[in-house]
Amino acid sequence: MYRPIGNSLVIGTRRSTTGLISTRTSIISSYQFSTTTKTQKEESKSKSKSKKSTGPADKNNIFDPRVIGLTSDQYIPISWRNIPNPLSSPRLAWNVVLRKIYTVGINTIQVALLRYQTGLKPKFLLWKNNAIENYVQVNKSFASKTVKDVHSSVSMWVEESLKNRSASIPNNIRLSWKLVKFNETPKLITFRPLMMPGRPVEHVQIVYRFNTKQQLVKVNLDNNKTDKITRDVTDHVGFLIDLHTNETILCGSVFENAPTDKIPKPEDIDRSVIIKEMRERGDIFRSPPPSIADNSKITKDE
Template sequence: MQVVGRRSSSLLLRRSQAFPRLLSFQQVQLYNNFQAKRLLSTSRILFEETQADEGVATKSKKDKNKLPEFNPKFMGVATQIFIPASKKNLPSIFSQPMTVLKTWIRRIYMFGLNTFKIGLFRMQSGIKPSFLLWKNNAIENYIEVNKAFACKDVTKIKNHVSIWVERALIMRSQSLPKHIKLDWHIIKFNEIPKLMSLDPIMAPGMPLEYIQLVYRFNTKQELIKINTETNESEKQVKDILDYLVFLCDTNTNEIMLSGSIFENKPGAPLPKQATADDKKEILARMRECGDIFRLPPQAKE
């Protein structure tokens, strides 16, 4: 009996030591409570610092030194999220076999890692994931955000988006011509929305109840621009591919849009391990990803 007990304990020890090594490849330091506190508090402190730079009154230094309560609105896309290149963007296997092979290996790796994180989340939180409900709520959130932007009334969805998305939407809404009226709606989903990535997030001083979800929305959308001065209208129908990042409260199943990302180039390596030390890098990423209507890097080039 003692031999069996020793073997079991040594096996559990090896498994527990293997978990951090596996997660380090995915840059998920939010599994560690200490790193989570630093990263989540950094998001809010960074926002307060940017407000101070813009002349907005902020809290005293004494209050800043105190760890703020977790507010999901301040949680933007703080880490690099790896999205393997889709099949249509892969080169021919005959021309670049190694690139295609690396992409498929990383795609399989991401699938296995996401499966592992689902099990880890269920084990640590005791919550059964409601994937269908979360997906439907994410779709509703996506539609509400786009409609609110088209109506130039971002205040309607301020409680359903992060502070980084809200600021970006307000700036883009203010840049639209006043004589242009927009009418937007989704014609159809070209494919079933797909969950691409998930990351359990531990908020400071709270049990594990938040989870970050990344969905791929491949849609056909219609946008009508109406000139109120000339009564002329312009209709645009386009296929849009979005990778949207949501923060989900698993207790209430409420969804909040945190930002958007793009898929990685074919053969791209996994990003380096995330860290909460580089505030400038975190701030730049949350600001950039908060602008959900920005062009992809390929289009910019």
């Protein structure tokens, strides 16, 4: 994805551990999930007497899935190429490997629980393809300053950030973005069904690792100078997927955890900063923190 460097713009880059409910659920659900007023509820009750509900969820409990973002209560394991040298740091390397194995195990358990509780078979290939299409469309819309076109495909946190960054692009600059290729097959990193209080499981949140080669063309309309930049980018992008329609919402991005980071526990999550975390991770074009190495390769074409 694009990420800013200085003032320029370039391509950028648990109930329990086996449960379905994240520690953030109670906080998020209290943040404008329900848009139904008391009057609307009364009207809905009267209508329900003459007409049965046909949707998968209770129509009296309306919420906007675009409110759901990414928080710090999930562990993004380090890729194999970034694992510490086992010869110089054997204990650290071993702990990283164990956490990677643990994450795979948790993902497997979450998939099994989803199938058991809903009877639905995960459509991993379809979800991945939809996520890729969403990812491409969001990047293109940002570059062309048409963020409104992806309103329903991104979380409110991502949309807010896209609008702010788009507004900062000078009027004399025209951008175009292209996904050249995937350097490796997109990989599922984390998987977790989301259950809201009083509602059945309707969504899952998946973080994919996209290792891509991207191209950004920047045209200065004042002097017609064109800069073409090609860059290898690795992004960890989170998507909210509707189990009934298979539609995807890009809800933010995250970075790999540091080798010394431990897997977060529910009691370690600071609930008071959940909204802040979702807003920060909604900025999908932000630069990685200093503790994370940026291995992107940039090529400027003449």
